[in-house]
Amino acid sequence: MSQQTILITGATAGFGWACAERFAKEGWKLIIAGRRQERLDNLAKQLAPAPTHSVVLDVRDAASIKAMLAALPEEFAAIDVLLNNAGLALGMAGAQNASLDDWNTMIDTNIRGLCTLTRLVLPGMIARNKGHIVNLGSIAGTFPYPGGNVYGASKAFVKQFSRNLQADLVHTPLRVTNIEPGLAESEFSIVRFHGDTSKADAVYQGTEPLHPADIAEIVYWVCSAPPHVNICSVEVMPTCQSCGPLFVHRQSTKG
Ligand code: NDP
Ligand code: 8X3
Numbered sequence: 001m002s003q004q005t006i007l008i009t010g011a012t013a014g015f016g017w018a019c020a021e022r023f024a025k026e027g028w029k030l031i032i033a034g035r036r037q038e039r040l041d042n043l044a045k046q047l048a049p050a051p052t053h054s055v056v057l058d059v060r061d062a063a064s065i066k067a068m069l070a071a072l073p074e075e076f077a078a079i080d081v082l083l084n085n086a087g088l089a090l091g092m093a094g095a096q097n098a099s100l101d102d103w104n105t106m107i108d109t110n111i112r113g114l115c116t117l118t119r120l121v122l123p124g125m126i127a128r129n130k131g132h133i134v135n136l137g138s139i140a141g142t143f144p145y146p147g148g149n150v151y152g153a154s155k156a157f158v159k160q161f162s163r164n165l166q167a168d169l170v171h172t173p174l175r176v177t178n179i180e181p182g183l184a185e186s187e188f189s190i191v192r193f194h195g196d197t198s199k200a201d202a203v204y205q206g207t208e209p210l211h212p213a214d215i216a217e218i219v220y221w222v223c224s225a226p227p228h229v230n231i232c233s234v235e236v237m238p239t240c241q242s243c244g245p246l247f248v249h250r251q252s253t254k255g
Pocket of ligand 2: 138148182183184
């Protein structure tokens with residue numbers, strides 16, 4: 001098979017970085033995107049000699065996405081896999097106290113950015129009769145928790161959008177997968193707590209969380225399944241995690 005091409009958003013850290021390494025190891029061509037130029041430069045050096053095209057890209061900016069796709073060098077233009085990985089959680093306050101700016105950033109990144117990329121990449125895939133959209137959802141899109149509010153809702157969108165995409169594409173050979181990880185250590189919690197590393201460290205204390213390489217292995221696995229096999233979703237937690245029981249708040253019986 002000729003060399004395949006993957007476009008990875010959010011390649012400058014965590015899952016995206018690990019996926020770039022995993023696919024490079026298998027001889028894929030890589031388009032790596034993120035907002036931090038220096039990280040992209042370091043990653044490209046690390047991936048060498050894999051063919052790599054780096055793009056500074058904010059997925060919230062539709063015009064930049066269009067320009068990026070229009071300017072792809074010919075050898076990277078036929079995207080086989082779009083890995084919609086760029087995303088973030090911001091804050092853990094209850095809905096009544098949460099920052100509206102944080103909510104809008106999550107909506108613009110996790111929902112609007114993912115939709116824009118998908119919409120703009122799909123026509124090329126349809127024309128080539130080949131392609132795979134892999135989205136990074138989360139267990140937070142299924143299981144609610146206090147402070148998860150808009151983050152969880154954005155990942156519920158990703159889950160349902162993935163299923164609806166599959167419905168739209170059923171008459172084509174294109175595939176759609178939603179990866180739904182639980183607790184995984186990356187820069188995710190540092191970002192969530194706005195750079196407070198002690199709060200971020202506490203999230204993983206006393207656990208063996210998932211590692212970005214675990215997610216990369218799963219993403220590579222779903223992409224390397226035979227063409228007639230569409231792995232629709234993968235829910236994955238570290239062994240130390242489970243869903244909690246339903247919670248009931250009871251009035252205090254004391255005075
Ligand atoms: P990281 O914070 O380590 O990486 C997030 C990546 O997203 C970075 O490369 C960042 O790059 C990029 N990103 C964020 N905002 C934008 C933007 N506006 N435009 C372009 N790129 C952006 O987190 P993870 O690797 O853990 O997260 C990756 C995905 O997995 C996210 O969608 C997250 O919601 C999801 N996920 C994470 C889990 C976890 O526990 N870690 C569990 C379940 C799902 P840069 O800042 O350079 O732009
Ligand atoms: C990340 C997993 O549980 O922190 O999506 O929301 S969680």
